[in-house]
Amino acid sequence: MGWKMAVAVSDYENEEMLFLGQEWEYSLTTGETSIGRGKESAVKICFLNISRSHCIVTVHPDGRATVRDCSKNGTFLNGRVLPQEEESPLRSGDTLTLGNGGPFTLLFQREE
Secondary structure (H helix, E strand, O other): EEEEEEEEEOOOEEEEEEEOOOOEEEEEEOOOEEOOOOOOOOOEEOOOOOOOOEEEEEEEOOOOOEEEEOOOOOOOEEEEOOOOOOOOOOOOEEEEEEOOOOEEEEEEEEEO
């Protein structure tokens, strides 16, 4: 059992934004996956309202997944702001939005 994460870019006011409507998919394995614009992030998203270390998704050995917000710009799980530096459970079909009003949405699916 594992997890897949799709990163989707929605329409955004900035006409210079590249890759609108594109989607990227990642397989998540047991352990931590860092997401942010910093060079140390496993999933790099270079955009102004994305923090260098924005959030961390952890796939635990028992197969469950959690997310921890590490940003000052906010991480939203299914539209609700996550408490900073606390782990929140992820369920298959959940979406994360990075930053307040940003165009990046992450969709999580559990693989059987």
